Amino acid sequence: MGLTRAEIFSEEQNKLAAMFKLLAHPARIAILQYIAVNKTGICNDLIDELGLAQATVSQHLKELKTFGILKGKIEGKSVIYSIDPDMWITVRGNFAIFFAQEI
Amino acid sequence: MGLTRAEIFSEEQNKLAAMFKLLAHPARIAILQYIAVNKTGICNDLIDELGLAQATVSQHLKELKTFGILKGKIEGKSVIYSIDPDMWITVRGNFAIFFAQEI
DNA sequence: CGAATACATCGTTATATTGCAATGTTATAT
DNA sequence: ATATAACATTGCAATATAACGATGTATTCG
Numbered sequence A, B: 001m002g003l004t005r006a007e008i009f010s011e012e013q014n015k016l017a018a019m020f021k022l023l024a025h026p027a028r029i030a031i032l033q034y035i036a037v038n039k040t041g042i043c044n045d046l047i048d049e050l051g052l053a054q055a056t057v058s059q060h061l062k063e064l065k066t067f068g069i070l071k072g073k074i075e076g077k078s079v080i081y082s083i084d085p086d087m088w089i090t091v092r093g094n095f096a097i098f099f100a101q102e103i
Numbered sequence C: 001c002g003a004a005t006a007c008a009t010c011g012t013t014a015t016a017t018t019g020c021a022a023t024g025t026t027a028t029a030t
Numbered sequence D: 001a002t003a004t005a006a007c008a009t010t011g012c013a014a015t016a017t018a019a020c021g022a023t024g025t026a027t028t029c030g
Helices: A011-022 A026-038 A043-050 A054-067 A085-099 B011-022 B026-038 B043-050 B054-067 B085-099
Strands: A070-075 A078-083 B040-042 B070-075 B078-083
Touching (some): A011 A085, A026 A070, B078 B085
Antiparallel strands (some): A070 A078
């Protein structure tokens, strides 16, 4: 049905999956890498960098911002996006815990 | 379009996104956790554990196996799944590199 | 052999995601 | 005030994904 049956999984499993999903697209990876390197990024730069249409880039930025890994600051006509360090650390920590499992 | 424009991203970005995507579903997280704890797992156990239909569990197992993070060994009527340590380490390593970015 | 067990695969339905053109919004520039 | 710039939002079309019943395929058991 295309609808994940989230209710049968634990909070932790759903949260982890949501984090993985956020990063499960090369455009969103590229956006985070660009902003990590340049410390900040505006939508226009990312349009050039990625080669996707403005609407598409804006949509990916929105997903990252809604999740909380990016924050946006309005500066004149532009929006300056940057990584939210707290969320970044949280996400990294959750992944680390997942991969710390003995196998 | 629904079709990711993979050709405009780097190999690395596409690979990373594919890894994240593999883990971007709570059922696949749960399968890996179960097998990590129990060292191995057969489909039937996972059906009970997850509460999803047999066909659905089989499908998720296939995805994990196709990617290479799980391997399956036929043992009588059952298939014993286990984590491929090399792939596990590879995946963990790639994520570690991603999260090692200065922000 | 025939039945049962344990999966895999197929086919279908419901929903989600990607990408973009068109359009809306807000702020600066003229 | 009008134009432009820099986005955000809306509304679609194309494709992907999740879930599952039904069916196929080995394998074991009686």
